[in-house]
Amino acid sequence: MNDYLTEKQEAVLKFIExxxxxxxxxxxxxxxxxxxxxxxxxxxxxHLKALEEKGxxxxxxxxxGIGLLESVRxxxxxxxxxxxxPILGAIPAGGPVITEEFVKxxxxxxxxxxxxxxxxFLLEVTGNSMIDAGIFxxxxxxxxxxxxxxxxxxxxxxxxxxxxxKRLVKENGQFYLKAENKDYANIYPASELTTQGxxxxxxxxY
Numbered sequence: 001m002n003d004y005l006t007e008k009q010e011a012v013l014k015f016i017e018x019x020x021x022x023x024x025x026x027x028x029x030x031x032x033x034x035x036x037x038x039x040x041x042x043x044x045x046x047h048l049k050a051l052e053e054k055g056x057x058x059x060x061x062x063x064x065g066i067g068l069l070e071s072v073r074x075x076x077x078x079x080x081x082x083x084x085x086p087i088l089g090a091i092p093a094g095g096p097v098i099t100e101e102f103v104k105x106x107x108x109x110x111x112x113x114x115x116x117x118x119x120x121f122l123l124e125v126t127g128n129s130m131i132d133a134g135i136f137x138x139x140x141x142x143x144x145x146x147x148x149x150x151x152x153x154x155x156x157x158x159x160x161x162x163x164x165x166k167r168l169v170k171e172n173g174q175f176y177l178k179a180e181n182k183d184y185a186n187i188y189p190a191s192e193l194t195t196q197g198x199x200x201x202x203x204x205x206y
Contacts, residue, residue, distance in 0.1 A: 003054045003055065003056075004054075005050075005051075005054070005056070006050075008036070008047055009047050009050055009051055011036070012032060012036070012044070012047045012048070012051065013051055013056055013057070013069075015027065015032065015035050015036075016032075016057065016066060016069065017069050017071055017072055019031070020068060020069060020072045021072055021075060023105060024084075024087065024105040024106030024107045024108070025064050025087075025104065025105030025106065026064045026065070026066035026067075026068075027064070027066075028063050028064060029041050029044055029045070029063070032044045032048075048066070056069075057069065064105075068106070082108040082109065082110060082111065083108070083109050083110075083111055083114045083115070083116060083117040083120070084106055084107070084108050084109075084117055085106065085107055085108075085109055085114065085117055085120050085121055085122050085142070086102075086103045086105075086106055086121050086122065087103065087104045087105045087106065087107060087121075087122045087123070087124060087140065088102050088103060088104065088121050088122065088123055089102055089103075089104045089124075104124070107122055107140065107203070109142065109201075109203075113142060113200075113201050114142060114200075114201075118146075119144060119145045119146035120142060120143065120144055120145070121143055121145065121197070122140045122141065122142060122143070122203070123140070123141050123143055123156055123165065124138065124139075124140055125137055125138065125139045125140070125141060125165060128181055128183075128184075129164075129165075129166065129179040129180065129181050129184040130154070130165060130166070130167075130179070130180045130181065131180065131181050132180040132181055132182075133154060133167065133180035134202070135154070135165070135180070135202060136204070138204075138205075139202055139203065139204050140202070140203040140204075141154075141156075141165065141199045141201070141202055141203075142199065142200050142201035142202070142203065143156050143196075143197035143198065143199055143200070144197055144198050144200050145196060145197040147197070147198040147200070148198075149168050149195035149198050150168070151168060151169060151170040151175075152167065152168065152169070153167070153168050153198045153199070154166070154167050154168075154198070154199040155167070155168045155177075155195045155196070155197065155198055155199065156195070156196045156197045156199070157177055157193060157194065157195050157196060158192075158193075158194045158196055159177060159187055159189045159192070159193045159194075160189055160190050160191055160192065163196070164177060164187065165199070166178055166179060166180075166186075166187060167179075167180060168195065169186075175189075175193055176188045176189070176193075177189075177193070
């Protein structure tokens with residue numbers, strides 16, 4: 001197999017590696033096109049096809065479908081001061097699932113926040129129901145799925161088949177989910193309320 005890379009193929013591969021290390025996910029075609037300064041996706045796709053045929057990348061047809069490069073895996077694994085956590089787009093009923101279907105990306109977190117990646121994940125906040133607790137849309141919350149939830153904790157919960165981020169409150173022997181925004185209603189489960197993790201930290205990018 002000819003694994004020789006042209007200058008442009010090397011540039012694309014280097015950009016993918018740098019992007020994955022910084023963002024924990026792969027760049028989109030648009031981001032690669034802008035980096036290369038070209039107006040058509042075809043030229044980018046041509047380089048990606050060559051990189052795939054030469055065994056440097058693996059990809060699927062999703063917008064960020066390039067798999068984590070082996071060089072990135074090694075660099076992340078070699079950093080003993082960091083824990084690599086997945087950003088989950090949703091959490092199914094069985095709990096956090098680390099598969100391509102649910103993982104939106106990866107982020108390295110200092111071990112002063114998370115000593116071990118085991119049982120931890122990140123969730124991107126949507127909506128404004130927790131702004132009075134200082135949690136805003138677009139924030140990433142660090143969640144411990146193994147910690148037992150207690151009255152007053154901010155939790156990721158599965159309630160009536162939907163995920164939500166709220167404060168867990170016990171009243172008259174029953175739990176409900178409290179919104180930290182007066183414009184949002186509290187959630188009283190119609191059938192089932194399951195906590196899937198306790199929020200322990202917040203990451204915000206400006």
